[in-house]
Amino acid sequence: EDEAYFSSYADYGIHGDMLKDRVRTESYRDCMYKNPEVFRGKVVLDVGCGTGILSMFAARAGASQVFAVDQAEIIYQAMGIIRENNLEDKITFIKGRLEDVTLPVEKVDIIMSEWMGYFLLFESMLDTVVVARDQFLAPGGKVYPDKCSVWLVGVADSELWQQAVGFWDDVYGFSMSCMKSGAVEDAHVEVVQADKVITEPCKVKDLDLNTCQLTDLEFTSNFTLRCCGDGELTSIVGYFNIGFEAGCSRQVHFSTSPSDPPTHWKQTVFHLETPIAVSDGMTIDGRIQVKKVIGDPRSLQVKIRVGLRSQMYQMR
């Protein structure tokens, strides 16, 4: 009976944290509220609707009908939220995997989704959005956000590196050095201070949601990082930029770079096992390879070569 007392598990904290991320949520809002001509009278599909916030923005921006799909229990809360806001006539919920559901319409004009994971692609729903587009988007329809890019930048943050890697050399008087290689393999999601950046950023991947394919999740790219200071390069930091562009007279953009206000995505830190001394004007050549983990399609592994040294990373 106590079990039944509890509301179905709906990850209140996680949804709260995402909603409280103003950079994220206001970008979606601004895209819709500032471009009402794009949304007025349109049929919108919200992929992974969560609490329904994007569906409500779309309805308020003038969409004639919104279909909101989520397979998680939170959708039952979203149904209550929509009633609270008297939007039941505009927004229809469908619980299930996007890949399995049937919509009451054959095609939609616009697909909205907040599918991005850490480092854009970790545990992301990009696959699902691409499936939704290919199955449900009318010719000439639009996916938002559409312009996404992945960037790397070099960082000299000896404190962050020491906490994650150097720490293991002396733990209360004992050596735990054998932990270092495993600790380096873990990509860290952390807020990197802008003043630790020691290179120009370099773009390693462009993704246009209106045209990309499932295979775009895996990619290999060479990169060159141009140093803008002297110091010890301790880590390569990954982040992404997002744009709401296609057909919008007032485009909206945000960045998860260390130089921009932090978001719940923070940055993704790939520590070097051994820091590299760098100097102003020097360039560092490298290569990044991003692959799915066999047997765990939502996970990714990343191989980064910096100079002559290669390192595998994963997010767990």
Add this chain to the structure above:
Amino acid sequence: EDEAYFSSYADYGIHGDMLKDRVRTESYRDCMYKNPEVFRGKVVLDVGCGTGILSMFAARAGASQVFAVDQAEIIYQAMGIIRENNLEDKITFIKGRLEDVTLPVEKVDIIMSEWMGYFLLFESMLDTVVVARDQFLAPGGKVYPDKCSVWLVGVADSELWQQAVGFWDDVYGFSMSCMKSGAVEDAHVEVVQADKVITEPCKVKDLDLNTCQLTDLEFTSNFTLRCCGDGELTSIVGYFNIGFEAGCSRQVHFSTSPSDPPTHWKQTVFHLETPIAVSDGMTIDGRIQVKKVIGDPRSLQVKIRVGLRSQMYQMR
């Protein structure tokens, strides 16, 4: 082949965070280093050894033999760590569930374990330590830590409450009030600032590891919180105190209260659905009930009555 490249998953980050918690780790260290007469020549069992840090402290404090048990993959790293520190002759690792393993000795003199979870008992290994004690501890042997207590204190933190509960009333212009009851049910692990405390603390549970029973995990206790200021009581905050006492000439204690330096356990915050106005000198009577969740023995649910209002909480 890439799969094989990675070290076995060993939760480097979590073990790092626990080791970096100096309040926690130095308390264990101090108990052993400052009471060498307790440990010299003794046989020690380390329950849930992780990286092996407690086993190494015990060996350095003079234990003749340490048996270190863990069922997690981290034990393979611990084996490497012990070799790095030339302690293979003192420390023997046994991988498996404590409840299933056979030790090379019939009884041990001392059981060391860092078994504590959030709010002491959430997801804790207390059951396992009690089983280890009943099965392996020699008559007159000791368990460390041994003196544990659970405390409640009242807090007036409208900002924390607003973030977790009030937030849902207006989310970018939409009402999500139906999320509030679910949001209140989630106990929050957060660092509470000492200056938000608005009542005296009240102890609701004493546990002596040398005598407690499995049934002690579930308890009911009345409490009285005496207000030491005027304000709005927004939340009941739970924390625990730990003592290394039995037979120690130099006892060691630490507390996870809001008035002490924060640990990785932080505090556990139980928000009230509706804050209560309180004034200096007033007393608040209540009752707390802690029960296991059927089907998930590591989880607990907590029912707290404050005045006339009862609220169920769970940690997820």
